[in-house]
Amino acid sequence: MTAPIRVTVWNEFRHEQHDPKIASVYPNGIHGAIAEGLKEAGFTVQTATLDEPEHGLTEEKLANTDVLFWWGHGAHNEVSDEIVNRVHKRVLDDGMGLIVLHSGHFSKIFKKLMGTDCDLKWREDGQKERLWIVSPGHPIVAGLSEYIELPQEEMYGEYFGIPTPDELVFVSWFPGGEVFRSGCTFTRGAGRIFYFRPGHEEYPTYYNAQVRQVLSNAANWAAPTVTFKPVRGNYKPLEKIEVIGGDNDILSRLKG
Numbered sequence: 001m002t003a004p005i006r007v008t009v010w011n012e013f014r015h016e017q018h019d020p021k022i023a024s025v026y027p028n029g030i031h032g033a034i035a036e037g038l039k040e041a042g043f044t045v046q047t048a049t050l051d052e053p054e055h056g057l058t059e060e061k062l063a064n065t066d067v068l069f070w071w072g073h074g075a076h077n078e079v080s081d082e083i084v085n086r087v088h089k090r091v092l093d094d095g096m097g098l099i100v101l102h103s104g105h106f107s108k109i110f111k112k113l114m115g116t117d118c119d120l121k122w123r124e125d126g127q128k129e130r131l132w133i134v135s136p137g138h139p140i141v142a143g144l145s146e147y148i149e150l151p152q153e154e155m156y157g158e159y160f161g162i163p164t165p166d167e168l169v170f171v172s173w174f175p176g177g178e179v180f181r182s183g184c185t186f187t188r189g190a191g192r193i194f195y196f197r198p199g200h201e202e203y204p205t206y207y208n209a210q211v212r213q214v215l216s217n218a219a220n221w222a223a224p225t226v227t228f229k230p231v232r233g234n235y236k237p238l239e240k241i242e243v244i245g246g247d248n249d250i251l252s253r254l255k256g
């Protein structure tokens with residue numbers, strides 16, 4: 001039996017502390033609700049929040065993280081560049097998986113990995129969201145049926161300023177007529193990234209069984225598979241090769 005996948009759930013954790021209405025939806029924080037679902041699914045789960053030293057993402061914590069979940073909203077700019085660079089390097093070089101949730105579309109780490117503005121349109125009207133599965137064979141939708149319906153969510157609409165995803169897994173429909181690419185996969189370096197749209201702080205989205213299924217599938221999908229470190233810089237040939245001007249250079253030998 002292989003060791004359980006080690007997941008860290010990072011949350012900004014500000015709304016829940018400052019807004020009683022949101023605290024009543026997520027008494028243990030958004031990270032607490034996400035962590036609960038992942039623990040039930042058999043993952044080894046830690047959490048980390050913005051106001052902890054190093055935002056809870058020490059070198060040691062990241063070294064023991066296979067997949068990092070990221071929920072942020074109002075305080076993206078309070079995340080230090082040093083920690084963003086640390087997470088970025090761990091994704092690119094070590095293949096740590098990254099699951100970016102909802103308003104995390106504007107996080108420093110997601111924008112750095114995408115290289116685009118990641119902007120979108122939005123409306124907080126608490127209407128229904130229907131997420132259609134558009135990649136039925138994808139491991140992230142294992143166990144689900146045709147669509148997920150959430151009774152109340154915030155609307156996000158296209159155009160979403162991301163690079164063309166490697167795979168589009170969900171497309172959302174909203175009653176206002178908008179659509180949105182709500183489940184997108186990307187590869188950066190050795191790392192796998194999944195952006196998943198739902199999860200506005202006012203609604204109990206992270207208790208929804210189908211949403212939890214997606215998050216658990218995503219953690220399995222994004223866990224690292226790399227077994228080597230990238231090799232960079234000056235590199236000795238693996239085969240015997242003729243170096244121009246060197247001892248084995250055929251022109252130099254002909255000239256005698």
Ligand code: ZN
Nearest residue numbers: 103154200201
């Ligand atoms: Zn929101």
